[in-house]
Amino acid sequence: MRVLLVEDDDSIAEPLADGLARYGMAVRRVATGAAALAARPGEPPAEMVLLDLGLPDIDGLEVCRRLRRDGDVPLIMLTARGDEADRVLGLELGADDYLAKPFSVRELVARMHAVGRRTRPAATAGDGSLRLGPLAVDRRTHEVRLRGEPVALAPKEYYLLLALAADPGAVVPRRQLLESVWAPNFFGPGKTLDFHVASLRRKLGDPAWIETRRGVGFRLVVPGAGRTSAV
Incomplete structure (x- = not known):
C-alpha cells in the first residue's frame, strides 16, 4: 500500500513511517x-x-475538504484535538475514519485495512465469488476453486483464506487473523495460525500463494505476480 503521511511533527512522523x-x-x-x-x-x-x-x-480540515473534492483516495484523520465538532466535521467532509493521538501502529494498521476493505473491496465476479488470478472463492456456497478445480478446505482454512482474500496483497496482522477466524481475544496455542497457514498452502499447491511477513502477519498473492520476499 502506498501511503501519504501528512504530519509536521518529526517525533511522531519518523517512528510512524518506520512502523x-x-x-x-x-x-x-x-x-x-x-x-x-x-x-x-x-x-x-x-x-x-x-x-x-x-x-x-x-x-487539516481544509486539506481534507480539498483532497475529497479532487478525488476519492481513502483518508484517515490523525489528531490530538479532542473536540467532537472537529471529528464530526472531518467525517462530514469525507474522511473515512478518525484516530485520536496517542495511538499504536497496530491499531492504525487495523483501521487502514478496515477502511481499505470498505473503499476498495476485492473484485467480485458476477457469480458472487472473489477472484484472485486463477483462484475463486464463492462466499455463498463456501466453495473454493483453483484453475476451475475444487479445493477441499476445512472450515478454519476456508475462513482464513477468506480473511486474506478480502484485501489481496495487503499484510494482515497475525492477531487480526486469530481474532477474525477463531475468536476475539484468542488465547490458544501460538502455532495454531501457522499450522493452518501451512495446511492451506499445501492445499493450494504452491506455498507462494501466502507470503509470510515475520513478526507481522501474512498476505495473499498470485504466485509470480509482483511477489516480494519475506522479511
Whole structure:
C-alpha cells in the first residue's frame, strides 16, 4: 500500500513511517498541507492518506475538504484535538475514519485495512465469488476453486483464506487473523495460525500463494505476480 503521511511533527512522523514500513507499506511523508495537495509528476498516487489536522500552513480540515473534492483516495484523520465538532466535521467532509493521538501502529494498521476493505473491496465476479488470478472463492456456497478445480478446505482454512482474500496483497496482522477466524481475544496455542497457514498452502499447491511477513502477519498473492520476499 502506498501511503501519504501528512504530519509536521518529526517525533511522531519518523517512528510512524518506520512502523508502517514494517507492515509492508511504502510511506511518503510531507509536513505541510500545501505539500499534501501538490501532485508530484510521474509518481503513482497514494492509496491511503493519513492526515494530521494540526498543520502549520493549512488547517487539516481544509486539506481534507480539498483532497475529497479532487478525488476519492481513502483518508484517515490523525489528531490530538479532542473536540467532537472537529471529528464530526472531518467525517462530514469525507474522511473515512478518525484516530485520536496517542495511538499504536497496530491499531492504525487495523483501521487502514478496515477502511481499505470498505473503499476498495476485492473484485467480485458476477457469480458472487472473489477472484484472485486463477483462484475463486464463492462466499455463498463456501466453495473454493483453483484453475476451475475444487479445493477441499476445512472450515478454519476456508475462513482464513477468506480473511486474506478480502484485501489481496495487503499484510494482515497475525492477531487480526486469530481474532477474525477463531475468536476475539484468542488465547490458544501460538502455532495454531501457522499450522493452518501451512495446511492451506499445501492445499493450494504452491506455498507462494501466502507470503509470510515475520513478526507481522501474512498476505495473499498470485504466485509470480509482483511477489516480494519475506522479511
